[in-house]
Amino acid sequence: METGGSLIILTGNACMTGIITPRMTDMLNLDWKALWNAAQQGSLMDKSQPDEDKWLAFWDGEAAAYLARVKAEERVYAGIVEYLRREGVFREGDRVLDIACGPGTYTLQFAPMAQEATALDISGRMLAELVKEACERRIGNIRPVQSAWSDYREPEKYDLVFTALSPAVTGPGEFLKMEAFSSRSCCYVTTGTEEQSRTRHDLWRILAGVEKGRKEFNIAYPFNLLVSMGRKPNVRFFDYRSGERMTVEQLTEYYAKFFGNFMEIDEEKRARIAAYMQSISSGGYCDSWNKKSLVALYWDVP
Template structure:
């Protein structure tokens, strides 16, 4: 068996069976996502990442940055404080409203947020750094190659390689579904880059992420995450279970997770 570019492209495509979240899903999640990304720990983590990019000479005060799937814009905001221009795109209009507000709150004038998915995105110039931080936008080889095309310097991509939640797995079983993890994207990208003569740096970050929701909010979120809005019976099972495990009308989910981070220089 020859492990060439086509092999890893086909492997990635054949494994890409998980349904990608919709605009409606991310619009619904926008407020919660913005809040969870605004915690002190999340802010410190972003500051460390941006400083590491500066220390390594990947960005400087004259750099331009493209943020694919920028969400509520916190990473874009931190990057904009240290670079000449940051362009962020997202297909969720509610995410972008938070991104614009977060940039305005910092008094930034060098950010632009574009309402677009990655397939439909077009821009007249390349960027010194292109990032896709935990972004579902890069979910097939063509998306990766487009990302590389827009970089005249470096690319940064991060994604889960492991994520376990006892609560989520229980909910999948209750709704007669299989919990398909499918966190192989980093492996496929790493190998694809090698076949093209690009040698990325791969690092891992482990931790525990806590999600805390009022019961009613949790019931809405998990019925959407498990795609059972159109099944009253399955939605009812989720609601009943969350009621049983809630403490003082609050549902807490602990996720053990490992993120992979790839950085590479475009040739």
């Protein structure tokens, strides 16, 4: 679905696009920076809560498993990059910056056609997995940079500045910083539906007694912010099926580590996690195969 700068309002899975009408103009007059900042508050990924060192240890520990999941779903990410190539957002010989690249989810797709792909991530282990995989694929034009996006200060400009599902870009400040490093295009990929985080939502309620969503990843905030600034963003949704089979024990360990970034996980809380995973399992396994959606928002920098 492409909008070519038309207003898009998302509510759950519904979307509305079209010519901007007077009523829609009222929406554009809203303070989208303030609305997006407010959405971060009380979010599952609220940056005022997690300890950065804990997050770094978490991502380092997940690096190898993360790469395995990326390789299993590689056709999805390759399809998104190919779409961006057809649209002229990504071009042969481009210099690309991939923010919060992880183990190379998209960097490995950009690099074969790029002049150079700069892979930025806070996790040294993620970057090590990326470099190892790039060597196995005989890709030699990836430049790994270990840094938080908030600390990134290099003077280079890139043809394309890209980020996907990034915990480093969840608000207007981090989002608009992308333009400062781009000489032509930017692309922001996020989830097409909040339901993809249902297990995390449920466990947060079970462990902390409150409901926490991930509204800051709703595409309505960055899209409307760009339109209100006079940009002409485009949006494309990519639906696919994905999942994996894991044991109750494996998932209990994973979520104990994940929520350990937000709170102390004692034996009682670990038992709650295990009980929840058991409740959604069959034969000791949890199958997470379901429909998922990614949405790519891309625009030209003035």
